[in-house]
Amino acid sequence: xxxxxxxxxxxxxxxxxxxxxxxxxxxxxxxxxxxxxxxxxxxxxxxxxxxxxxxxxxxxxxxxxxxxxxxxxxxxxxxxxxxxxxxxxxxxxxxxxxxxxxxxxxxxxxxxxxxxxxxxxxxxxxxxxxx
Numbered sequence: 001x002x003x004x005x006x007x008x009x010x011x012x013x014x015x016x017x018x019x020x021x022x023x024x025x026x027x028x029x030x031x032x033x034x035x036x037x038x039x040x041x042x043x044x045x046x047x048x049x050x051x052x053x054x055x056x057x058x059x060x061x062x063x064x065x066x067x068x069x070x071x072x073x074x075x076x077x078x079x080x081x082x083x084x085x086x087x088x089x090x091x092x093x094x095x096x097x098x099x100x101x102x103x104x105x106x107x108x109x110x111x112x113x114x115x116x117x118x119x120x121x122x123x124x125x126x127x128x129x130x131x
Contacts, residue, residue: 006041
């Protein structure tokens with residue numbers, strides 16, 4: 001199992017320069033997890049696509065449903081104290097630290113392309129592998 005940040009999930013579901021890498025990651029390990037926060041972040045990401053007219057409303061609904069189906073049973077609450085400890089010990093946002101907290105709790109790796117997270121938590125994160 002791996003923890004994926006919201007952008008990795010988006011790379012998998014929406015065509016972009018990192019889509020092939022995300023698809024390769026899913027082929028190697030399809031057991032993805034995320035904190036429940038991913039839903040709000042993903043909806044916000046889809047809202048941006050809708051406003052830029054990169055997705056229609058119906059497409060946005062379909063992609064959200066597909067993402068929720070992918071992560072069904074693999075969404076987790078995280079401990080607030082642990083998140084805030086990670087915030088204290090880094091310059092990362094509380095949002096980002098939720099993903100790190102989950103990776104630590106699950107003894108898993110957080111896959112991300114976020115350079116700040118990769119620098120702050122090198123023992124708990126990994127970049128999306130090249131294709």
